[in-house]
Amino acid sequence: DYKALEENAASLARISQATAFLRAYKTEEYEFQARVFQRSAQGIADKAAAKNLDGATLAYVDMTLSCVGCHN
Numbered sequence: 001d002y003k004a005l006e007e008n009a010a011s012l013a014r015i016s017q018a019t020a021f022l023r024a025y026k027t028e029e030y031e032f033q034a035r036v037f038q039r040s041a042q043g044i045a046d047k048a049a050a051k052n053l054d055g056a057t058l059a060y061v062d063m064t065l066s067c068v069g070c071h072n
Contacts, residue, residue, distance in 0.1 A: 002048045005056060009044035012063075016041065033070035040066045 015021060016038045040063035047055035 002051050002056075006045045006048035009041050009048060009056075009059075013038050013041040013045060030070075033066065036066045037063065037070065 016034055021034060040059060043059035044056050044063060047053075047059050
């Protein structure tokens with residue numbers, strides 16, 4: 001369901017752009033990691049809009065790796 005994938009990924013990107021999200025820990029590293037997450041989530045939305053399942057899958061893996069990188 002490309003539409004749901006696009007909408008939900010775009011929602012994740014928007015949530016991660018909220019001031020409260022970006023300033024949760026008030027460190028440069030946290031803000032960097034949040035932006036990496038945003039780009040990854042937006043990548044999923046973009047690939048879903050293009051109906052590119054392989055691209056969306058790779059973007060999802062990238063987003064997951066961004067989570068691991070931040071929480072590491």
